[in-house]
Amino acid sequence: MQNYYRLLGVDSTATASEIVQAYLAQRTRLKRLAADPAMKSRLAEVEAGYGIISHPRRRLAYDVLLAQEPAEAALPAHYAAAEARWHHYARIARSLNVALLACCLLLGLDWTLPLRQYAHETVQSRFPVSVPSALSAPEVAYRVHTAHTSFRLPSAIGHRVRTGQAITVWQTPILGIVQRISAPASPDGPAPFRPYGGTIYGAFFLLPLLLAAVAAVGTWPGHSPETYVNTAAVGALLTVLALVVLLCF
The missing domain is CATH 1.10.287.110 (DnaJ domain)
Incomplete structure (x- = not known):
């Protein structure tokens, strides 16, 4: 019975x-x-x-x-087998959530540490990398390379950095995300300015915060196996978005 x-x-x-x-x-x-x-x-x-x-x-x-x-x-055996599968998936999902939370902590550490400064960096190349699809608003973004850094500039401030020009660059110490640039020879003066605004520490700063919150829920003990699996799936999607932001901006 x-x-x-x-x-x-x-x-x-x-x-x-x-x-x-x-x-x-x-x-x-x-x-x-x-x-x-x-x-x-x-x-x-x-x-x-x-x-x-x-x-x-x-x-x-x-x-x-x-x-x-x-x-x-x-x-019954099929009930036990189904429960065992979910617990197996939950262990994998919880491990993934731990890894995602560690990545978020790494981002937080990279953001809080003092910026690394590269003075007198020579601009080695500057070339267009993207053009918006809207023909009514043609705009070019520029990819700039120096000896130690690489960053993007929107066309609105692209004139401030030219090939062969000496600039000063500040970037994060771990991931090397450029935060500020100073171009003394620029027509606009040597005041520091920011590169493309859509970085993981800029317009998309809520993305790693949301990822950290989801991963934290997925690592907290006492949840059901479904919760661990669902949070890992959501965390994986948010991680893909974060990688797109890091690579494209």
Whole structure:
């Protein structure tokens, strides 16, 4: 005979409110996994079990029958196999979340450390790298290379940096993301200015913060296997977006 207490995850002495809470938690979890036939079948048994032990008279009769059982019946093999798969995926997902959180901490460390300064950097090359598709607003972005750095400039300030010109560049010490540039020979003067604004530390600064929050949830103990898997999937998508920002800007 099926042990509905164990199926719901409560003790045989559980109160009515504890049974209701356990039932709602199991129903919510299993409905998300309804695509798995084993989980759909288990949801049906949870519904049936709740209909018995949530009713005082039915529960009393069920307890009498359960007490006559020699031992608790084990869950069917396909249920156990499905649960084992989810726990296996959860371990992998949690490890991925730990790695993503470490990457976010690395970004935070790179942002907080003092910038590395390269004085008297000679601009080795300056060439257009992208043109917007809108013909009504033609604009060119420039990729600039020096001996130690590489950065992008929008066309609005592209005239401030020319090939063969000596400039000063400040970049982050770990990832080498250029934060400020000074061009003394520029017509606009030597005041420092920022390169292309769409960097991971600029317009897209919320992206690593969101990634860190998702990864932190996915590493915190006590969550269900589905939570670990879902947070790892979301974290992977956010990581792809962050890499696009780092590589393209």
